[in-house]
Amino acid sequence: MPKPLIALLATVLVAFGVSYFSDHIDPYYLDVITGVGINIILAVSLNLVNGYTGQFSLGHAGFMSVGAYLSAAVTLLLGPRLLGDSGGTALQQGLLFLGALVLGGLGAATAGLVVGIPSLRLKGDYLALVTLGFGEIIRVIFQNVDALGGALGLNGIPNYTTVFWVYSFAALTVFTVVCLVRSTYGRGFIATHDDEIASESVGLNTTRYKIVAFVVGAFFAGVAGGLYGHFKLTITPTGFDFTKSIEIVVMVILGGMGNTPGVILAAILLTVLPEVLRAVDQYRMVLYSLLLIVLMLVRPKGLFNYDYTAIAARLIRKFRPEGN
Amino acid sequence: MTEFLQQLLNGLSLGAIYALIALGYTMVYGVLRFINFAHSDVFMVGAFIGYFVGEHLPHGTVLGGLVVLAAAMAGCSVLGMLIERLVYRPLRGGPTLNVLITAIGMSLFLEYTGQLFFGATPRAFPSVFPTKVIAVHGLIISMNQVIVIIVATVLMLALQFAVYGTKIGTAMRAVALNPRAAQLVGVNIDVVISFTFGLGSALAGAGGVLYALNYPSIDPLMGVVPGLKAFVAAVLGGVGNIPGAALGALILGMVETFVDGSRWSTYKDAIAFAILIGILLFRPAGLLGRFTAEKV
Numbered sequence: 001m002p003k004p005l006i007a008l009l010a011t012v013l014v015a016f017g018v019s020y021f022s023d024h025i026d027p028y029y030l031d032v033i034t035g036v037g038i039n040i041i042l043a044v045s046l047n048l049v050n051g052y053t054g055q056f057s058l059g060h061a062g063f064m065s066v067g068a069y070l071s072a073a074v075t076l077l078l079g080p081r082l083l084g085d086s087g088g089t090a091l092q093q094g095l096l097f098l099g100a101l102v103l104g105g106l107g108a109a110t111a112g113l114v115v116g117i118p119s120l121r122l123k124g125d126y127l128a129l130v131t132l133g134f135g136e137i138i139r140v141i142f143q144n145v146d147a148l149g150g151a152l153g154l155n156g157i158p159n160y161t162t163v164f165w166v167y168s169f170a171a172l173t174v175f176t177v178v179c180l181v182r183s184t185y186g187r188g189f190i191a192t193h194d195d196e197i198a199s200e201s202v203g204l205n206t207t208r209y210k211i212v213a214f215v216v217g218a219f220f221a222g223v224a225g226g227l228y229g230h231f232k233l234t235i236t237p238t239g240f241d242f243t244k245s246i247e248i249v250v251m252v253i254l255g256g257m258g259n260t261p262g263v264i265l266a267a268i269l270l271t272v273l274p275e276v277l278r279a280v281d282q283y284r285m286v287l288y289s290l291l292l293i294v295l296m297l298v299r300p301k302g303l304f305n306y307d308y309t310a311i312a313a314r315l316i317r318k319f320r321p322e323g324n
Numbered sequence: 325m326t327e328f329l330q331q332l333l334n335g336l337s338l339g340a341i342y343a344l345i346a347l348g349y350t351m352v353y354g355v356l357r358f359i360n361f362a363h364s365d366v367f368m369v370g371a372f373i374g375y376f377v378g379e380h381l382p383h384g385t386v387l388g389g390l391v392v393l394a395a396a397m398a399g400c401s402v403l404g405m406l407i408e409r410l411v412y413r414p415l416r417g418g419p420t421l422n423v424l425i426t427a428i429g430m431s432l433f434l435e436y437t438g439q440l441f442f443g444a445t446p447r448a449f450p451s452v453f454p455t456k457v458i459a460v461h462g463l464i465i466s467m468n469q470v471i472v473i474i475v476a477t478v479l480m481l482a483l484q485f486a487v488y489g490t491k492i493g494t495a496m497r498a499v500a501l502n503p504r505a506a507q508l509v510g511v512n513i514d515v516v517i518s519f520t521f522g523l524g525s526a527l528a529g530a531g532g533v534l535y536a537l538n539y540p541s542i543d544p545l546m547g548v549v550p551g552l553k554a555f556v557a558a559v560l561g562g563v564g565n566i567p568g569a570a571l572g573a574l575i576l577g578m579v580e581t582f583v584d585g586s587r588w589s590t591y592k593d594a595i596a597f598a599i600l601i602g603i604l605l606f607r608p609a610g611l612l613g614r615f616t617a618e619k620v
Contacts, residue, residue: 056421118605125359125424129555130604133597136552140594242548246432253425285436292429296422297414 008175015167022163030163034231036271037166038224041173043251043267044260045220048177050249051258052186053213054193055120056128060221060248062115062135063108065240067222068229069148071104072157075230079158097160101169101226108222109215111138116214120207123196135245142237153236154229161231169227173220178260180216189213193258243285250288253295256305265304326462331581337469337538339577340476344531345554346561346569347483348404348524354500354564355520356412358420361427364551365434366404366525370396370532371449371542372442378452389453393475396529404525405518413514438544449540452533472534479530480570483523487566492519500564549593553580556600562613571611 022030046060075096083092119130143151180186191199192206199206229235251270255263274284295303345367352360377395381388411430415423456467487493492515498506499516507513535550536542557576561568576596584592603610 054421056424118601122604122608125420126559126604126608128424129359129552129559130601132552133556133600137594137597140591144590246428249425249428282440285432286440289429289432289436293411293426293433296426296429297411300418300422 004175004179008171011171012168015164019162019164032272032275033163034161034166036268037170038227039251039267039271040170040264041220041224042248043263044173044177045217046248047252047258047260047263049213049217050252052181052189052193053210055210057131058128058245058249059131059135061240061244062138063112063218063221064225065138065142066111067104067108067225068235069142070107071100071226072154072229072235074100074103075158075160076154093160101223104226105219105222108225109219112215112218116211120210120214132242135242139237139241151237153234155234157229157233159230159233161227166227169223174260250292253292254303256302259302259305261308262302262304262306329463331585333465333469335578335581337472338581339574340472341531341535342554342557342577343570343573344476344479344527345551346558346573347566348528349555349558350563350566350569351520351524355496355517358423359427359555362407362430362434363528364547365431366400367528367532367551368438368544368547369403369434370400370529371536371546373399374533374536375447375449375542378450381452383450383452384454386454392452393530393533396533397526400529401522401526404521408518408521435544442544444543446541446543449536449542453537468537472538475530475534479527486523492516496520553596556596559600559610560603562610565610565612568610568612
């Protein structure tokens with residue numbers, strides 16, 4: 001069995017184990033762990049677009065909101081009809097939730113396709129602005145649709161998100177992104193990032209690569225949105241604004257664009273850090289912005305941008321007994 | 325008919341404010357080829373400078389209003405040059421993505437530092453200019469609108485003179501055309517870029533005060549939405565093109581005012597982005613811009 005697949009299955013198993021004993025874990029820690037997992041999904045999926053493919057999207061929160069609304073609508077509206085008054089068994093609930101998440105992801109991916117096809121012909125600054133614009137348009141639309149709660153948002157979403165779901169999908173996200181980028185096909189993402197004109201002149205369809213990256217990224221953003229909705233139990237359009245997108249972008253930049261382990265580390269750090277620094281919460285965004293500026297001036301490749309496979313190999317060599 | 329004229333007037337004054345901000349975006353893009361995201365927050369700082377200066381002046385006088393305007397323009401101009409010197413200059417010539425991220429970081433820094441110092445709650449902007457409402461055949465003309473239109477026109481004419489009638493303006497156009505060639509013929513590129521930032525930020529400062537006069541509730545995040553829209557206006561007219569920015573801003577101001585008056589008013593904030601996406605799809609160089617092919 002290939003190594004990534006083993007890692008995927010192992011994470012799912014561990015997540016299931018943690019979830020099984022979740023009654024014995026302090027709910028506060030459980031909340032933080034769940035938040036970390038959701039941010040890992042968001043950051044790693046955005047890394048496919050902003051990091052590996054080198055396109056600067058500022059609309060990740062928009063896709064997240066599409067997934068959040070769609071999956072919440074499924075469990076809120078379809079749930080009672082499918083499960084009956086009793087609320088259904090745990091297995092039925094799980095299946096419903098899985099369906100809702102996948103549907104949310106597919107909805108977000110569709111939105112990604114609709115946004116991506118026109119806007120990915122643009123570059124750099126323009127792309128950033130158009131994705132930002134689309135994120136805002138999505139938000140304004142949600143604010144105006146009364147069936148989805150309008151500006152008040154959706155309330156009373158069932159509490160389905162568990163550590164198992166979050167980390168299974170986090171593992172799936174990492175698995176997909178890593179395998180995609182390592183595959184022969186996926187080299188095209190990195191080629192697009194490195195030099196678009198050169199890639200096109202050797203016959204790569206760079207627009208197509210950008211769109212694929214965008215759609216895959218949007219899918220996982222949508223799933224993360226669904227998990228987020230069923231974790232917070234309330235979603236409002238303003239919860240998915242520009243600031244949320246920036247937060248995810250900061251994770252990707254801090255971790256090192258196109259470096260998945262680094263991005264995961266950054267996602268963990270940036271979720272846990274505000275919890276530790278609750279006392280100075282009002283300085284959080286000031287610190288974020290300073291971090292962005294200083295990083296770009298001093299360490300433009302990110303803070304955690306190391307070659308982790310090389311580090312792991314060195315460690316293994318160091319601790320392997322002599323003579324083997 | 326009266327209603328149409330009324331909307332036209334409202335659109336004109338909104339468009340004039342957008343134009344003042346859009347000019348800063350367009351000038352900076354012209355010389356440095358990057359979007360100065362922090363520009364919309366310089367606009368916000370302008371409104372706050374106006375607020376603090378206006379508090380200490382007698383309200384409702386033309387002279388006091390002009391002092392407020394001048395203070396905001398001077399303060400913003402210094403801020404703009406400072407940002408360029410400290411943050412953008414070390415990155416000049418670096419990858420565009422890094423510059424873009426830094427600009428976003430700078431914008432967030434100004435917004436959230438503003439929140440720390442000024443608080444997040446909106447403040448009421450003092451009416452520094454005389455407030456008077458003139459009614460002509462049912463058409464309501466507020467003094468503020470007249471002031472906005474006059475000030476914006478004067479500033480744009482002054483800009484036109486600065487860019488086309490002075491030595492440094494010629495240098496600015498030379499840098500916009502080709503920075504290296506400009507350097508070869510002896511243009512000091514650092515001075516020109518500083519000047520561009522100063523000029524653009526001064527206009528944004530004036531825009532901030534005028535905006536706050538018409539929408540007298542200011543807070544540290546007030547720049548975000550007008551800033552984005554002004555950028556859309558700059559793209560609409562052709563980014564890097566000074567008359568284009570003014571034209572785009574007027575069109576955008578009109579369209580937005582008319583949408584606001586229709587039954588689609590809740591979608592007002594989305595219309596600017598719809599225009600942005602439309603223009604980038606069908607005429608990426610903007611209405612007055614010229615398309616240039618990328619050379620390898």
